[in-house]
Amino acid sequence: MAGAFPRHETSLEALRNRGRYRQLMPRDGHDFASNDYLGLAGDDVLRAAAIAAVARGVPVGAGGARLLRGNDAEHQLLEAEAAEFFATGAALFMGGGFNANQAIFSTLPQQGDLVLYDALIHASTHDGMRLGRADTRSFAHSDVEDAARVLKDWRAEGGEGQVWIAVEAVYSMDGDLAPLDALMALADATGAVLVVDEAHATGVFGNLGRGLAHDIAHRPNVLSLHTCGKALGASGALICGPSVLIETLINKARSFIYATAPSPLNAALVRAALYELRDNPARRDRAWEGISHAQDEAKRLCGLAGFQSQILPVVIGDDKRTMALASAMQARGYDIRGIRPPTVPRGTSRLRLSITLNTGAEVMTAMFEDLAREMETRT
Template identity: 80%
Template sequence: MGFPRHAQVLQTLKERGRHRQLMARAGHDFSSNDYLGLAGDDVLRKAAAEALARGVPVGAGGSRLLRGNDAEHQLLESEAATFFGTEAALFMGGGFTANQAIFSTLPGQGDLVLHDALIHASTHDGMRLGRAETRAFAHNDADDAAAQLRKWREAGGRGQVWIAVEAVYSMDGDLAPLAALKALADAEGAVLVVDEAHSTGVFGDLGRGLGHDIAAAPNVLSLHTCGKALGVSGALICGPAVLIETLVNKARSFIFATAPSPLNAALVRAALRELADNPERRDRAWQGIRHAWAEAGRLCGLARFQSQILPVIIGDDKRTMAAAAQLQARGHDIRGIRPPTVPRGTSRLRISITLNTPAPVITAMFTDLAEILKEAP
């Protein structure tokens, strides 16, 4: 058949500098989300060996509501609720699936999902599957969120409002104004849904997340992914027990999916124990992050970073990918990010600082980046 329509789409992507392809890992890690260096650490290797030795299954064998519900799943959910300070928790196969479950299930017809303009694609997919009305507010602007909510009310909106934000934004690395958004949620009787994906393990007491101090509130629902700083995979939805039970009973991506591996649940339990027992790991991560901020400013004139994610916006798609290729050729695994992942005209290098990369390598990378930016500012 040839599939000419699909071939033409791919050719157009190539011409615009937006064609994507899989690349093998190579060079120093400046692109992963393994912020605490746990993914390849002996802590998790040992936990895996111990779990297998005590008979934890590798596969679940079915959905959680059939025979796939393992003791490791339930132990993890109990321990996660305690660690993150919430009534209950639900273990899902991944953050994308978890966000789909939340926004396709909990907001109902007549409700409003009020979301940050830069909210993750998984939230958009969940909203498309749901029945609630949706409105965006300007990025990290609590005043605009209030204004959009007021307009909705004035137009006759009377349902439950769900405010959806990321704690740390995955492509900009900036922090949500959670205090202001929580105040808005309280004033309007809204539910604040906080995606802690890039915050878990890095922010908050013992790495409990940027919104840890509000997580126990009855109008807050938090999502903690397990495949980033925790070094494993999966996701934990944490919040009021009634919302967790609703997901168990109504979320299609939970009901009809094979349960996550029990072995994986055992490894997430080990990762949470590591956060609680070894706060020095998080301290070392922040030493590297602050070192990166300082070197980015000293060598490249880049400033105003807030997290372990350092975006270097170049703008043009092809120039961005050329800069990434130059850095990769010098041994730095940095990837170019283009639309639709980021808004048009904001293609960037997304630099991620993890415990996998020591300070001298960070300095060397910014030295090389400074030379490249002179050619592609």
């Protein structure tokens, strides 16, 4: 007897046959999968901050949207401290990076504007653009000349509105860095606003972990997004930029206005994480020691090179082979996940190796030795 939802069942079966079926898995093995780059998520620094916050009466829940009774002193303290730390006019705390990008791109670009976005931009940006009213066009990944060409063509076709250039500082699946200097020059030359998603740069790159765009974050034509659930070890996101843009989001962004506010307790944890970045730069130094060691061992043992960050993609290509390799590495005791389309372009399925302070140098070396064996076996 057929199930109640035959089309859904057929769709899921097709995913299984193509090696693209997804399922939840427990945490198990050495961490090569998380975005907890500074090892803060389970650290005593945040544990102590949580205990202290509860002791001083910080609520666990917000109880409502920020524009109702959900606006807590911890939210406002965090926003003030984040604006100072990231050197921007203002900051807005959101529940997560996904809905923060939805807020930005569904609200700030207006009808008649253009969102000019990198071809590998995050899915949340795409969802925000779909909800917005601006024109949207992509440019080849990290190709500033192509971005300039696309913008010029749009102007030649009659486009007259504001241009918003959307990029990631560190790309989440490739680990490469955006050419921010050249993009900033293009924005300045064309009157555009540069929107930089610092999700995978915050805490790892820039002075005191302030991100790749820190030197330009104060500019009136720059907006930056710092997620709090990766290197900062908590959850949520901080949109940082000119006060007029932050006020516009407060007044018009539906994913802010109609959402229950993030937990005030979580805001207290993000504050503590920012203090840790400011007061303990040695943590970031240790993270980079691990990243450099992993990059060196990847080259020495597996012939893999060209990495620029803590994200090391091992492109396999075939979906099923990628997942078989991931399963083999998991069986050896490493939490390594396979990434398949549509998260990455078709034909580029990969292992995404994430280097964090949760994993020591000896384990990294052993992992690359085992990866070399498994890759040789499965060629």
